[in-house]
């Protein structure tokens with residue numbers, strides 16, 4: 001018998017397929033302040049999440065909430081302009097539903113982006129960090145519950161979540177474009193409150209380079225589904241206790257806005273390479 005998760009997903013997939021026949025190769029999740037990337041696409045179709053019955057809808061200012069289907073050169077891309085977060089009160093299985101949906105539409109690659117606080121002393125606000133691994137201890141695992149084999153295996157391996165070949169591609173494109181790039185470990189917390197300085201110290205001891213409120217549960221679900229994943233954090237601020245100014249959501253968005261040009265160049269370059277890998 002189909003599980004609740006499968007039924008919900010199936011219903012959403014059918015609704016999207018009724019609106020568009022578009023088959024994406026790449027799924028791109030745009031984080032806080034990074035949503036303008038979608039302007040670089042030749043758009044075929046846009047679907048607000050609110051028009052998909054049963055779909056989680058983003059409630060955060062600056063998080064738009066729609067799928068944008070379009071082309072970057074010859075590469076078919078589906079963008080999530082705005083994502084839903086666990087702190088909005090959704091079940092974690094709902095938070096990852098859009099990822100599973102994009103996989104069902106045909107996406108082989110998942111490109112995750114976010115705005116994050118930097119813990120590594122070498123990072124500056126406005127830097128881009130390639131995610132090389134993550135820590136998921138502080139958020140519920142999206143795979144808890146019955147495991148429909150249609151979605152993936154019960155006990156997925158997690159040793160190459162952020163695909164090594166795609167990490168090489170990111171590094172190569174950054175170097176070609178003259179973009180300064182860092183790499184590190186991203187930790188997802190639930191939020192919505194930012195961290196205390198003591199929490200940041202503890203996270204650093206665990207090996208965290210950047211902290212935020214998204215991405216990891218999405219990567220777990222996508223890895224489960226067999227997608228090739230890569231991720232970039234825009235370091236929007238130094239983490240709590242590392243600077244004299246208090247953290248606020250506006251600063252996070254403004255710094256991400258300032259990083260937009262290099263972010264766009266890097267993401268576009270990597271997506272073109274994904275196309276080349278698939279012979280497009």
Ligand code: HPA
Nearest residue numbers: 115116117211212213239
């Ligand atoms: N902490 C958590 N989430 C964030 C931060 C931060 O400092 N900056 C952007 N998202």
